[in-house]
Amino acid sequence: MKLSLxxxxxxxxxxxxxxxxxxxxxxxxxxxxxxxxxxxxxxDPTLIDSDQVAEVIEKYNLSVSAIGTGQAxxxxxxxxxxxxxxVRKKAxxxxxxxxxxxxxxxxxxxxxxxxxxGGMSDIKKExxxxxxxxxxxxxxxxxxxxxxxxxxxxxxxxxxxNNATExxxxxxxxxxxxxxxxxxxxxxxxxxxxxxxxxxxxxxxxFHFHVADSNRWYPGAGHLDFSSVLKALFGTKYEGFIxxxxxxxxxxxxxASRSVSYLRALQxxxx
Ligand code: LER
Ligand code: MN
Numbered sequence: 001m002k003l004s005l006x007x008x009x010x011x012x013x014x015x016x017x018x019x020x021x022x023x024x025x026x027x028x029x030x031x032x033x034x035x036x037x038x039x040x041x042x043x044d045p046t047l048i049d050s051d052q053v054a055e056v057i058e059k060y061n062l063s064v065s066a067i068g069t070g071q072a073x074x075x076x077x078x079x080x081x082x083x084x085x086x087v088r089k090k091a092x093x094x095x096x097x098x099x100x101x102x103x104x105x106x107x108x109x110x111x112x113x114x115x116x117x118g119g120m121s122d123i124k125k126e127x128x129x130x131x132x133x134x135x136x137x138x139x140x141x142x143x144x145x146x147x148x149x150x151x152x153x154x155x156x157x158x159x160x161x162n163n164a165t166e167x168x169x170x171x172x173x174x175x176x177x178x179x180x181x182x183x184x185x186x187x188x189x190x191x192x193x194x195x196x197x198x199x200x201x202x203x204x205x206x207f208h209f210h211v212a213d214s215n216r217w218y219p220g221a222g223h224l225d226f227s228s229v230l231k232a233l234f235g236t237k238y239e240g241f242i243x244x245x246x247x248x249x250x251x252x253x254x255x256a257s258r259s260v261s262y263l264r265a266l267q268x269x270x271x
Pocket of ligand 1: 070111149153157210
């Protein structure tokens with residue numbers, strides 16, 4: 001089981017991030033907690049020096065599990081479904097820069113809220129723009145051998161792709177082998193009739209996995225049955241990272257290290 005933790009390279013308004021602030025110090029602490037990798041939430045790849053980032057991550061023997069792109073929406077309001085075609089174009093250009101960065105860091109690229117929250121125009125139009133953008137992104141990523149992970153996100157954050165079934169429908173419509181799903185236990189707890197059944201149903205289309213408990217604290221701090229969730233995930237032969245995306249509560253380092261101990265103890269009991 002490979003564990004990673006989401007780390008934002010810059011200050012962000014999104015709160016479910018254990019660490020923010022000094023980059024090297026955070027990488028050091030993530031390694032100390034026993035993680036194998038780090039998921040980098042990056043608003044704009046031009047704001048970072050990718051060689052320097054890679055050097056620091058390598059120094060602490062970590063790898064990059066994935067690149068998160070949601071801050072392009074969260075901070076800059078760029079989305080694939082904005083009614084303004086110039087904004088949609090800018091969102092695609094931004095995502096292409098994320099793909100280029102992922103190429104040098106050997107990571108998956110996440111499609112979360114960069115798709116937009118929907119409801120800004122006719123829903124059919126938005127769905128069409130989204131399929132079109134997903135095709136363009138998959139095509140560009142395919143050329144570089146990069147995999148993309150589309151994340152179903154709960155209804156309180158977007159009306160576009162709330163659950164695993166809708167996620168699978170989009171994969172069908174786009175039809176690219178390098179486009180899969182990112183399942184997040186926090187969203188699944190809200191939207192899926194059965195988290196385990198949905199994991200099983202997505203099977204080999206799961207490219208990345210986010211963990212947070214029912215209250216979006218670290219796994220073990222809420223009422224989700226992670227033993228059963230992990231069993232279902234391992235049952236799909238998933239070999240990717242299990243990435244912690246949770247609130248820094250009661251404190252960043254504590255939440256990060258409690259998540260590792262809890263998940264590793266569960267894994268030992270499952271095997
Ligand atoms: C991002 O991975 C996520 O889970 C969303 O809740 C971001 O808004
Ligand atoms: Mn997530």
